[in-house]
Amino acid sequence: MLDLGTIDRSNDRPPYRQIADILRAHIDHGRLAPGEQLPSEATLIDHFGVARMTVREAIKELRTEGLVVAQHGKGVFVRSAPPVRRLASDRFARRHRKEGKSAFIAEAEASGHVPGVDQIRVTNEAASPEVAERLRLKPRERVIVRSRRYLADGRPVETATSYIPEAIAKGTPIAEVNTGPGGIYGRIEDAGHELARFTEEVSARMPTPDERKALEIGAGIPVMTLVRTAYDTNGVPVEVCDTVKIAHSFVLEYDVPAQ
Structure with missing residues (x-):
């Protein structure tokens, strides 16, 4: 079970960036392996207690960095192709x-x-x-x-x-x-x-x-x-x-x- 930790609401860093930081760290350390699916939107919303848009902004940041890819109707996955x-x-x-x-x-x-x-x-x-x-x-x-x-x-x-x-x-x-x-x-x-x-x-x-x-x-x-x-x-x-x-x-x- 992936340990998602918590976000610090007293931190000046926006919640969506904190969530992106957590997921990025899991990817960088191999806890989310290439080709593996990220936790669903519903899971992230429930775990962090944030709005759907906050989770989507976090995922968007990871997509922009090229770390994850979205597959329509299936979810978001860690990019599997090696360079x-x-x-x-x-x-x-x-x-x-x-x-x-x-x-x-x-x-x-x-x-x-x-x-x-x-x-x-x-x-x-x-x-x-x-x-x-x-x-x-x-x-x-x-x-x-x-x-x-x-x-x-x-x-x-x-x-x-x-x-x-x-x-x-x-x-x-x-x-x-x-x-x-x-x-x-x-x-x-x-x-x-x-x-x-x-x-x-x-x-x-x-x-x-x-x-x-x-x-x-x-x-x-x-x-x-x-x-x-x-x-x-x-x-x-x-x-x-x-x-x-x-x-x-x-x-x-x-x-x-x-x-």
Whole structure:
């Protein structure tokens, strides 16, 4: 039986936040395990002696943090899916492309998830000043733009937009919806640009309304942004990829040599 304790009505902290604190502590310490159902609204109302709205505000706070999910007609459950572990030192390994897997598919499967991708859109556009600078293109030079949404076990976890110079991508499967086995990088190497290295810039912020809609998250859930530039063996930048990741859905792991 879960010990829910009590709330302190003399405390300046609102009751709904105190209830959220209690439930959060049970989740953090494993007393409410992944996939386990939280006590019902009725149970929480009766135990704490509060109004239904107070309990709902407490649950809303946990949902906003990404700790719990509501299942219509069933109740509220501790989020069961472990984060996708993104191994920066391994995700671009050529063996994944030879196996016909993109980086996301390889890392999602390694984390025990069923990967998916949808909302794929391919356009030919003039490069923005930032993209042109990263790709060392002339102002307004054309790029193939590939945007898509990635899923883990059917739920959105990331959006990504890639910019590839038209000179590399035009007339190849990169300009089509289906790039074929190995994804964009497989086709870039097919075009004679063997990949040599990548640079990444990672930051965190709150999502825009459009990002919340695409990722199906609440306004209080932060996202990580990662901008990656890929270079071939001649040092030529061949792709810029701008990704937006739900913060609690990923662990970013980097293996940095001490040299």
